Amino acid sequence: MSEETATGTATGTTTTPATPVDRQNNEMLAFAIGVAGWLVPGLGHALQKMWGRALWCFLTVAALVFLGVGMRGNVFSSEGGDAFGMLGYVADLGTGSFYFAARALETRGSDVAHAEGDYGTRFLAAAGVLNLLAALHAYEAARGRKA
């Protein structure tokens, strides 16, 4: 979002500095875009018409979650108990709505006794962290700091 707003006049188009209210509205909009990007991977970019980024954010996060669950990785819950469980929960929650999809898909539970399950846990955590990064990127883009 631009720091200045364009206004039309009889002699042509001029720019005027953004008012504090405009800046606050832009900040709120950017925050909403960031939250949307967290809830649905790629939505933050889609709302700004960054179609390529939106599509690939969605596809990569979805693939990581689907593979992680298919490899029987651990989908952490809020009742993790220890610090690592809580960190895993925060990372998994980073996938937004996909966290609930992962919990629904993993009907047989995790199997971290084997290397595959351990890899699956990493895939799920990476999906969450990647989506948080993408949401932060969408937020920064909405504020005009990145493109």
Add this chain to the structure above:
Amino acid sequence: MIAAADFHLSHFQAMTLFALLISIAFGFLSRRRTSDRVKYIIWSLFLFLLIGVGIGWAMYPFSR
């Protein structure tokens, strides 16, 4: 009840898939032009694999 498909991947397959997906996401997030994105994805994938295999070899003497 919907259940996810079972995936049975080797260590190398899992590492390659992980590296590919992360490289694609990073490439699209950090670069704007298509040619820059392709270069970034290929370079990032290569480094992921090189460092992954390198660490694997470095750990080999301690694996038994």
